[in-house]
Amino acid sequence: MGSIGVLLVANVIPYLEQELDKRYKLFRAWDYPNVAQLPSQHVTAIRAVVGNASAGADAALIEALPKLEIVSSFSVGVDKVDVEKCREKGIRVTYTPEVLTDEVADLAIGLMLAVLRRICESDRFVRSGQWKRGDYKLTTKGTSSVRIPNQSLLGSVALHCDSVEFLTQPNPNFAGEMESIGVLLVARVLPYLDQELDKRYKLFRAWEYPNREQLLSQHAAAIRAVVASSSAGADAALIEALPKLEIVSSFSVGVDKIDKEKCREKGIPVTYTPDVLTDEVADLTIGLILALLRRICECDRFVRSGQWKRGNYKLTTKFSGKTVGIIGLGRIGEAIAKRAEGFKCPISYYSRTEKRDSKYKYYPSVVELASNSDILVVACALTEETHHIINREVINALGPKGYLINIGRGKHVDETELVSALVEGRLGGAGLDVFENEPSVPEELFGLENVVLLPHVGSATVETRTAMADLVLGNLEAHFLGKPLLTPLI
C-alpha cells in the first residue's frame, strides 16, 4: 500500500494523519501552494482524497486527478465534495455516519440547555466574582410542563408553565383576616413572592432590620409564620424566640437551614417545594454534565475571543455511554437517572439503604460507587451524615478521568480537598452549582478549564420559581384556613 498516493486536503486529527502516513504515500495539500501545482508524478500517484467538513473535493480537483478512485470524508456532511462529479466518474465517496450521531445529538442537547439556562453566562458570572453583588437573573425552563400535587387545593393559585400566570389576588374567603397575620421573610426571594406575601399578610423582611435582636424585640409576638429559603432558614434560636410561630414554609426543596427537630418538638409544621422543581434541577444537571465534558463554556470563550481563527478547539470527552453514579436516588436523583438513561449511560447509585424497586445498580459505599463511575452526581439532602460525603478518598476513587457534579449543597463536598484535587489533576473535572460558602467561591477555580461554575441556579427559572412561590403561598393559605397543607415535610 506504500505506493498508493493519498491526498489529505484538510487538517484532520493527528491520529488519522499519522495512520495514513504509515500506510500510504501521503501528500498534504498545505505543503503545496495549490493543488494545481502538485508535481505531475504526484498527481498520477494520487488514488484517494481525504477531506473533512471544511475541505473536500470539488469538480476541478476531481478532474485534475486522473487516477482518483475514492474520496473519503472525515465528516458526516459531504457538502464540500462534488458528489455528482464523483458519480459521473465512478469515484467512490465515503463518509463517517453513525459513529458521530450520539456525539452530535449530545451536543445539541447541551447547547439547548446552555442557551435556555444561560450556562456559559452563569459560569462567567461566578468566575468574575459578580455573584457576591447579587443573584443571577432567572432563566427559562428546559422541560415543558410543571405539575404540582393537589393543585385543586391551591384555590386562586394559577400554575401554568407555558404562560406563567401570576397570582395577583388573595383568596377572597381569606382577605381581611390575613392582613393582621405576621409573616417573617428571612431572606430576599423572588420579588413576586415578596409582593404577594406583602399583599396578604403583615410582612416583616429580616434584612430591613439592623440585626435579629431588633427585629424580634419589635415584632416577635406578631409573627405566626416564617418563610425560609435555601440560603436562610429557621434555626432553634429563632423558633424559640417566636412565641406565636405556627408554620415554617420554605421556598426550597432543601431544608437543611431549618431546625426540623425543634419544629417537631414544638409541633410546628414545615412545608417545602418538592416536585415542582424536579425537572428543572435534573435538566440543569444534564446541562452541567454536557457543559463540563464537551467544554461548552470554554468553547464559547474560545469563539468569543477570536481564538478559533488561529486553529480548532481541542477534542473533548463523550457523554453518551459513560457510567453515571448518583448519590441519593430521591425525586431529583431519579429524574437525573431517567435523563442519563436517554444518553445510554449505565446508572448506579448510593443511598443509605438499597431501593428494592429500583432497576439501577446499588453500591453500599460512596467510595465503591465513585470507583465504578465516570461521572458522580451528588443529589442527596444535606444532613449530618452527608456533610462532606465527597472527601479525599471519594475524589481519589473517582480519579483523574472522573467528573464530579454537585447540584445538592456545597457542604456535601470537602471543598479544600476538591480544589486541591482539581489543581493537582487528581480529578478530571467538576460541574458545581453549589459551594460551601456561597456566594464565595474558591478563586483557585476561576482559571480552571475543567470546571463549570454556576451560582446555585438549579431551580432558578421564571416558571419554576413562580411555581415554588405559589406553593409557599398555597401552603400558608391552607394552614391559616385550617386545611391540609399542600406539601408538608413535618
Ligand SMILES: O=CC(=O)O
Ligand atoms: O437549593 C435549592 C432548593 O433547595 O430548593
